[in-house]
Amino acid sequence: MLTSFAKFKESITKEFVPSESQDGVSKWLQLKGSYFDESANKVVEYKVNNAVLGGMGMLVAGLAAGMLGIGAGAFKVMVHEYILKMPPKVSSTTSSFVIGMTALAGISVYLFSGLMNLTLMAPMAIGTTIGAVVGGRVLNHISNRTLRILFFVIVALLIAQMLYKGVMSL
Amino acid sequence: MRVNKLGGSEPKFEKAIGYLLIIGVIISLLLEIVGVVILYRSYGNLNISQDANMYIKGRDFFSFIYQQITEKHTTNAILFMTAGIIVLILTPYVRVIASVFYFAWQRNIRYVLVTLFVLVVVTLSLAFH
Numbered sequence: 001m002l003t004s005f006a007k008f009k010e011s012i013t014k015e016f017v018p019s020e021s022q023d024g025v026s027k028w029l030q031l032k033g034s035y036f037d038e039s040a041n042k043v044v045e046y047k048v049n050n051a052v053l054g055g056m057g058m059l060v061a062g063l064a065a066g067m068l069g070i071g072a073g074a075f076k077v078m079v080h081e082y083i084l085k086m087p088p089k090v091s092s093t094t095s096s097f098v099i100g101m102t103a104l105a106g107i108s109v110y111l112f113s114g115l116m117n118l119t120l121m122a123p124m125a126i127g128t129t130i131g132a133v134v135g136g137r138v139l140n141h142i143s144n145r146t147l148r149i150l151f152f153v154i155v156a157l158l159i160a161q162m163l164y165k166g167v168m169s170l
Numbered sequence: 171m172r173v174n175k176l177g178g179s180e181p182k183f184e185k186a187i188g189y190l191l192i193i194g195v196i197i198s199l200l201l202e203i204v205g206v207v208i209l210y211r212s213y214g215n216l217n218i219s220q221d222a223n224m225y226i227k228g229r230d231f232f233s234f235i236y237q238q239i240t241e242k243h244t245t246n247a248i249l250f251m252t253a254g255i256i257v258l259i260l261t262p263y264v265r266v267i268a269s270v271f272y273f274a275w276q277r278n279i280r281y282v283l284v285t286l287f288v289l290v291v292v293t294l295s296l297a298f299h
Contacts, residue, residue, distance in 0.1 A: 030280070100262040101288070105295040107231050107259055112299035114227035119209065119219045122202045122251040125258055129199050 005152065012148050018046045019085045026051040035090065038140040046087050054084040058098075065102045066109075073099055074155050088144045092151075096132060183275055187268045194261030198254045205250030212247055226252060231259065231296040266292060 022032070031048035048054075057079035065072040073095050080091035110116055139147070210216055223244050228234025235256060243249040266289050273281040 028280075029284075097262075101266075101292065104259060104262055104292050108228075108296055108299040111226065111228040111231060111234050114225055116226050117218060118205075118224045118226060118248060118251045118255070119216070121255060122206050122209075123216060125254065126199060126202050126206065129195055129202075129258075133195070 005155075012145055012152070016044075016087045016144055018044070018087070019049050020047075021049075022047045023049055023051070031084075033090070035087075036140075037089070039143045044087055046090065047085070049085045050083050054079055057083055062102055062105070065099075066106045072102070074151075074158070077151065088147050088151075089139055092139060092147065093136070096136070183272050187265060187272060190268055191261060191265055194257060194264065198258040198261065201250050201254030201257060205247050205252075205254055208245070208250060209247035212245060223248060226255070230299050263292060263296070 026048050029051055031051060032046065034043055034045040036042075037044050058076065061072040061075045061079065064075060076095045076098060077091050080086040080094060081088060084091075086094065142150075206216065213219070226234070228237055238252055238256065243252070266285060270282060270285045270289060273285055
């Protein structure tokens with residue numbers, strides 16, 4: 001989570017600049033795209049870079065997600081933005097989708113362990129699904145800078161909560 | 171056909187995949203809400219229960235689905251909440267299967283192979299613990 005703050009100042013002061021060039025593997029994988037940014041009222045085109053290094057980063061994120069159950073969203077967003085050079089909004093939406101796939105990959109192990117409690121899972125599923133639907137609608141209407149500030153605030157709160165829990169359980 | 175803001179037309183197949191995800195999420199959400207409402211009516215609260223019936227268990231995901239179809243559930247709340255979780259888990263899986271067909275329809279062999287690889291990995295992880 002601390003890696004999220006690696007380029008904190010740069011993230012909130014500078015606007016996203018799409019990469020002009022692309023490495024061979026990313027080009028072969030056709031990793032480029034475009035979306036209409038509602039807040040900026042323009043089409044943003046982007047090219048993804050460093051696919052191999054990004055893939056390795058995702059392997060680490062997957063390991064963390066599988067072992068800790070945290071979804072590793074914060075780490076994935078950093079890999080998307082700083083290594084793969086994705087725009088923040090593309091990074092957030094991609095991360096949300098990939099979290100679903102990460103959860104799929106681990107589900108049989110969790111089922112076998114018998115640690116999944118329905119009375120905990122059901123309200124969480126309702127809350128996160130409604131939140132994700134609303135968040136997905138709001139995302140394209142806010143600026144990249146606001147999105148990044150929100151991201152840093154939430155990661156900071158998560159760090160504080162984990163530290164608090166860790167200290168209190170001693 | 172709907173025209174998107176990039177000026178291009180949105181392929182029907184792509185729209186269908188989008189609807190597939192939305193339908194899966196809505197069905198799952200409704201099942202979970204019904205389950206939680208029944209749970210609240212039965213127990214009078216929504217506290218996290220340590221009752222053994224509230225813990226779901228299975229050899230793997232596919233045998234867990236089979237087990238849910240063949241076994242009798244102790245309460246309707248468990249039935250609905252479990253069904254909601256199953257639909258929620260199956261939604262992205264079905265989306266990957268649909269993506270294989272989507273890329274095949276687009277004749278994008280490269281991405282058919284990439285998506286097939288993801289499908290195999292995910293299927294294996296669902297079939298074995």
